[in-house]
Amino acid sequence: MPSLQLADGELNYRIDGPDAAPVLVLSNSLGTNLGMWDTQIPALAKSFRVVRYDTRGHGASLVTEGSYSIAQLGSDVLALLDALKIDKAAFCGLSMGGLIGQWLGINAPERITHLVLCNTAAKIGNAEGWNTRIDTVNAGGQQAMRDLRDATIARWFTPEFAAAEPQEADRVVSMLVATSPAGYAANCAAVRDGDFREQLGAIQAKTLIVCGTEDAVTTPADGRFMQERIRGAEQVDFHAAHLSNVEVGERFTQALLDFLKR
Template sequence: MSNPPTALATAQGTFRVAVDGDATAPALVLGNSLGTTLEMWEPQVLALSQAFRVIRYDTRGHGDSPVTPGPYSFEELGQDVLAVLDALGVDKASFCGISMGGHTGLWLGVHAGHRLQALAVCNSAARIGALGPWMERAAMVRSSGAAGMRTLADSAPGRWFTPEFAQAQPAVVQAAQEWLAGIDPEGYAACCEALGASDLRNALGRIATPTLLVAGDADPVTTVADAEAMQAGIPGARLVVLPASHLSNLETPQAFSAALLGFLAGALAA
């Protein structure tokens, strides 16, 4: 069993954080996707915590982390990660994030590479979507509140999972839907605004941290082509494509963990 989350006071606010593994092991931070919580990483904790001090956190606006008025920026979301590391006394860590969390990882790679040992950017892109739709979604959830979050949760399986997985694993899909339905509308909207505003395509060449890119071959949100574009921009980046949709760590948990652990073993030994 993984350790329960606790409230961690940081310079950026009090974040909901869960820490597993040996306190002397290399640190690995896991960043959640838009509309989920740190529980999304539960399938990975046991495997990863054998070799790492695994640090999961709820992104700002999500779960029991700070819900401050938006819009947010990825500078703010990236500084949140650094504040969590500082509060835990961690100088350097590896970072793995999915979707929004992966984009946070890109920001860290560009702007705070001195704090990173390795970087895994999963089911993400240097530019996720377009400004207009993100602003429309933010406005929708702000105006409709919890009912709007439930509407998003009802439609999420089509974006997050393949139909085959959704049919075979309804409990996993329902759990993910409940994470989304429970997110604070303001926090969700503010993260939508951060996603709409951020474009790191021209900054990828500044990432010097060893980088793994993970894509799902059936991901309609952040495609294999998005991952290939990041690979072309990040020096030495590796790409792994999994048979999954957008939340590949939930759809193919063993393959995801194996790819991540294999990459980290090589990156930290170099």
């Protein structure tokens, strides 16, 4: 896969779909990589030039020292768009990717045509919880990433999906185990510090908010908070936990297509 040379390392990305089609950028969640969108690609690539990438600290992208910020991760997206000579794009991000989407909608409104915020919130969790996870991963390294596996399955998927689709659940959770501990901890800090509760009204792009009714991390109530503050925003809820795009695959993709084609 191609990569973009940033000032401090390479950002891994992949493009699917016709060169002349409208551009859709897909942004992964904390602890996954661009492969989390595999289920969506066949349908999306028929109508869009789909650009997906490994967020800094994930997959085959650069891992830099120190804590990251959502502004830094959003700037990486703008650098990628600039390098690909893309003036405007639709953006779909899940969880941490949704925080990046909010930052882009607030700080680069001229670049975003449509915004899809999936299983996310204007503020995710609290500092104490994130600091505990950061300390655990920094102290335990790769073993700590392996230890996170079982708890992560329970957060990312409903019990019925994990039981019915064990291979798919394992495929996605394996991305977490393979994630750089340093990169994961640095991104935990970015999520910890991301807070757009007072800035949502600045978002101008057409916005769709996707929630999972069984998502204990970013709840439908978190979605309604955003929907009530972003002018004209719509919300759709699926019976799913945190990774709704994986759990309800085709229905998620169809809702995304229906929104993006308006």
